[in-house]
Amino acid sequence: MRILGTHRLTKTYAGIPILTDVTIDIQAKDRIGLVGPNGAGKSTLLKILIGETSYDSGEIYHPKDVTVGYLAQNAGLVSSRSIWQEMLSVFQHLIDEERRLRHMEQLMSQGEVYQDQERYQQLLEEYSRAQDAFKAQGGYEYEAKIRNVLHGLRFAHKDYTAPVSVLSGGEKTRLALAKLLLQEPDLIMLDEPTNYLDLDTLSWLENYLSAYPGAILIVSHDRYFLDRLATVIYELDHTKITCYQGNYSAFIQQKSARLEQQLKQYRRQQQEIARAEEFIQRNIARASTSKRAQSKRKMLEKMEVVERPRTEHKTALFRFEAGRPSGYDVLKVEGLKLGYDQHHVLAQNISFSVFRADRIAVVGPNGIGKTTLLKTITGQLPRLSGTIQIGAHVKFGYFDQEHDKLHPHKTVLAEVWDDYPHLQEQEVRSLLGQFLFSGEDVNKTVSALSGGERARLALAKLMLxxxxxxxxxEPTNHLDIYAKEVLEEALEAFPGTIIFVSHDRYFLNRLATKVIRLTARGAEMYLGNYDYYLEKRKEQAEIEALGQQKALEQSTKPEQHNYELEKARQRELRKLKRRKEQLEGEIKQTEEMIKTLEEQLYSPDVYQDYEQAQEVQRHIDAARQTLDQLLEEWAELEEQLH
Known part of the structure; x- marks a missing residue:
């Protein structure tokens, strides 16, 4: 069933086209992702659909009985009520109905009503119908629903009687999202809903929206989110919109194939046009062939010309280079305590090591101290206790998600040139051009830049x-999908070491080779990317559940014992098989690392340097010891499984 749509919608602003012939179709259960570069008009389209912004021409199909809920970017909830009262307001109709039921119960308990059997019977029947309707509308579940949504969006630790006005900007945005989810409109439209959400909250939101009874239209740069949720992708680019079936990964494949096909059609037609024009030029003056040439000319005039497909976006082009390589041991953290002071500790007992060329992602809930950890490592914040050993020749380059080190009153050109005065002005302008600052853009003040522009400026300085x-x-904050892809390619080609915090799970998966999970009690290291980390976390949860199950078995009845024991045995076998597969991956990775180290050892630069050769040999010995342990564990598992 079609619940909302447009036909050839057009919008211009100050004579500049924003939307051209935009046609979309939204069905009752659709999960639609709307993508496109920054400034393409995605937010404008959503505002047109809800009637907040006008349009120049075209049609909008919106049945009166279809409800639409919309959440703009960073649209915090404004209210004088408490958190709980604000959420309850969604269910005011049920609260009123509940009061009516209580009133009817009081009437039926009165003696004069009870003695009037006819009146009592009418009231009883009315009460029964009202109670059934109340139950069908979720009257006995709405408080539990509120708690579920507030818990999922990380308000469980909050005092629900606290006024909304005391919440932070990010909390108000999350609360606005919570209220919208509880309202359950036929169509939810969300503009960048993943801002301010940590990884656990993102996972919860994905699961909640997957089971949502209505349709969903989401503008997002979160590719992992779109992969998990979307079944249709609309791309808005160069004022026009194109529909693709499937999730984000399917969209990338289909778009590539479509562009390739369009390019072939364009080239084929251009060849046809060139041959026709050549024929006309050679034959138009000849009496014997003039009619054929004129016919060809008319054919060309009537031909619908295929436009050359736009295969590239205007994106930043850059790469990171290391001036001097670091030693193999980059960083060693032991017993670190993080916080603002001894009375405000965020996390403690943090220990881990970082080696050259590692790509380490730091994950954990919001507020646990991920940014604090990075700033402590780089010396911007003091450590409360513990040690941080920095390896030989290590030079840190820091990207701050808030861009606090940019000077708001400087121009873009001065921001870079003042820090690197040895460069010529043309060199600075050329560099800024790589990051899409061209012409008069370099004379803008930093305070006038958008979030994406400030991020690009900070990346330009980091590259230098x-x-x-x-x-x-959070290096991908404020970047559109295309800029993120360029950044990922630059970081993948970087020869040094990377430690990063990000909520972009696609970015985490593509870049990370190790994941550190930060908790209040310490840090856990996982080898692999983000998906591998999730798998290991799931396995750990199953092991904990198995332990609880074994404890439960001690108290089960004798006739249930064998059944429960067999279930536990099967779970244990699945766990052992998963561990065996993981070991095989770790064994392969360790063997490759040994091979790489041995190649280093035999290179002239290393074996002619005694100290460097000793260092490499020490790492080879350690890796071989690890390999022996892995092989021993693998052999034990192989024996248990057979």
Whole structure:
């Protein structure tokens, strides 16, 4: 069933086209992702659909009985009520109905009503119908529903009687999202809903929206989110919209194939046009062939010309280079305590090591101290206790998600040139051009820049540092999908070490080779990318559940014991098989690392340097010891499984 749509919608602003012939179709259960570069008009389209912004021409199909809920970017909830009262307001009709039921119960309990059997019977029947309707509308479940949504969006630790006005900007945005989810309109439209959400909250939101009874239209740069949720992708680019079936990954494949096909059609037609024009030029003056040439000319005039497909976006082009390589041991953290002071500790007992060329993602809930950890490592914040050992020749380059080190009153040109005065002005302008600052853009003040522009400026300055160890705090914030892809390619080609914090799970998966999970009690290291980390976390949860199950078995009845024991045995076998597969991956990775180290050892630069050769040999010995342990564990598992 079609619940909302447009036909050839057009919008211009100050004579500049924003939307051209935009046609979309939204069905009752659709999960639609709306993508496109920053400034393409995605938010404008959503505002047109809800009637907040006008349009020039075209049609909008919106049945009166279809309800639409919309949440703009960073649209915080404004209210004088408490958190709980604000959420309850969604269910005011049920609260009123509940009061009516209580009133009817009081009437039926009165003696004069009870004695009037006819009146009592009428009231009883009315009460029964009202109670059934109340139950069908979720009257006995709405408080539990509120608690579920507030818990999922990380309000469980909050005092629900606290006024909305005391919440932070991010909390108000999350609360606005909570209220919208509880309202359950036929169509939810969300503009960048993943801002301010940590990884656990993102996972919860994905699951909640997957089971949502209505349709969903989401503008997002979160590719992992779109992969998990979307079944249809609309791309808005160069004022026009194109529909693709499937999730984000399917969209990338289909778009590539479509562009390739369009390019073939364009080239084929251009060849046909060139041959026709050549024929006309050679034959138009000849009496014997003039009619054929004129016919060809008319054919060309009537031909519908295929436009050359736009295969590239205007994106930043850059790469990170390390001025001097670091030693193999980059960083060693032991017993670190993080916080603002001894009375405000965020996390403690943090220990881990970082080696050259590691790509380490730091994950954990919001507020646990991920940014604090990065700033402590780089010396911007003091450590409360513990040690941080920085390896030889390590040079940190830090990307701050808030861009606090940019000077708001400087121009873009001065922001870079003042820090690197040895460069010529043309060199600075050329560099800024790589990051899409061209012409008069370089004379803008930093305060006038958008979030994406400030991020690109900070990346430009980071590139000039030529650090060998990059410390990145939310580097993909404010970047559109195309800019993220360029950044990922630049970081993948970087020869040094990267430690980063990000909520972009697609970015985490593509870049990370190790994941550190930060908790209040310490840090856990996982080898692999983000998906591998999730799998290991799931396995750990199953092991904990198995332990609880075994404890439960002690108290089960004798006739249930064998059944429960067999279930536990099967779970244990599945766990052992997963561990065996993981070991095989770790064995392969360790063997490859040994091979790489041995190649280093036999290179002239290393074996002619005694100290460097000793260091490499020490790492080879350690890796071989690890390999022996892995092989021993693998052999034990192989024996248990057979």
């Amino acid at each position: 540092e030529q650090a060998n160890t990059l410390i990145l705090d």
